[in-house]
Amino acid sequence: MIRVHDLAKTYPMPGGEFPALTGVDISVEAGEFVAVVGRSGSGKTTLLNLLAGIDRPTAGQIRVAGIALHEVPEARLAAWRGRAVGLVFQFFQLLPTLTVAENVMLPMDFCGTVPARRRRPLALELLSRVGIADHADKVPAGLSGGQQQRAAIARALANDPPVILADEPTGNLDSSTAEAVLGLFRDLARAGKAVVMVTHERDLSGYADRLVTLVDGRVAEDVAVSA
Template sequence: MATNRSDAHRNASAPLIEVQGLNKVFHTAAGEARVLKNINLSISAGEFVSIIGRSGSGKSTLINMLTGIDHPTSGEVRIGGVLLHGMDESQLSKWRGRTLGIVFQFFQLLPMLTLLENVLLPMDFCDFLPPEKREERALQLLDMVGLKDLAHRLPGAVSGGQQQCAAVARALANDAPVIMADEPTGNLDSASAEQVMSLFEDLVRQGK
């Protein structure tokens, strides 16, 4: 597993993400599986960092540690100075909603809600912005990813690439300082993958 960085907007101040001595061991019927071993990582605001490695090398496990979805066996993860695994699940959920925008490989859009309603969900959950301002922001985000005209369609009525772009818009809904994506192009064709990666590059240029 390795990292690839774009330093175009690197901030010289204190790191936004700090990982120290991170270890993760899974206990299975076959014995212990050490997936992460003494990981140390420092990422500043504005950096675009890719984690690369073969299947099973621990990329998704590391993402789960950085988002607080799973707990390390030992070590620390701090984001914005906050120790993630010092919080209970309720605190983590609220913190995650305000601090992280997460993009999943399989979109994770709610199929019974329109694209607009999916983007509104994080704002409603975290009480972000006055209620009367939320739809305007959601439409602005969908416009940014080229989906404003499809705002009232259900996810199943648009392409995979468009669903992933909607998922990016949802990740930006609460203006989170950190955007994390777990293999965001792994389930897309080459044209859709290029569209999504171009969107991430645009976000980095905007200082995200």
């Protein structure tokens, strides 16, 4: 589902180019939950942005959900991302003036993947799947942090993408809520999604299948997580 080969990303800086990623090789299969860890500045978020097609590589190859992102024109990436990738952020990124159900419906509206009459019923199904269907008609401010993150996960699933990318999704949650969110990602992988999560969490036994450690923009370790 995801193939990254010899990936490099550099950014221009006043003192010269900064190598955010160098020679990265990673593969993620459908049905696999991979956690990417490392210190701040190790390249974790850069890697996630490249996998999502938000940023472009300086060199190397990225294939996600059957598409060679390093070859796709910029104009096609947004439409591809809307259908192929579900994004989950640390700070939820829910629109505050819309209800939770309306937030979940947004990707369906933008991509036109779901008939209009089916969008709200599908949003309610997704919210039920993450355990917050009874909050569908509240605005995000009326939900706890954990409930907002569950809503963000439901939104990420709106167009049934094969790939889920999450950037520090448990960073603002208490430990018990974080465990519940990790359980949701584990269940999504078991249902056939390819899940990649950037995180500071290192004890992921029982949740992630593999742990990829980045150090100074390189893969220092890629190991299976013991159950």
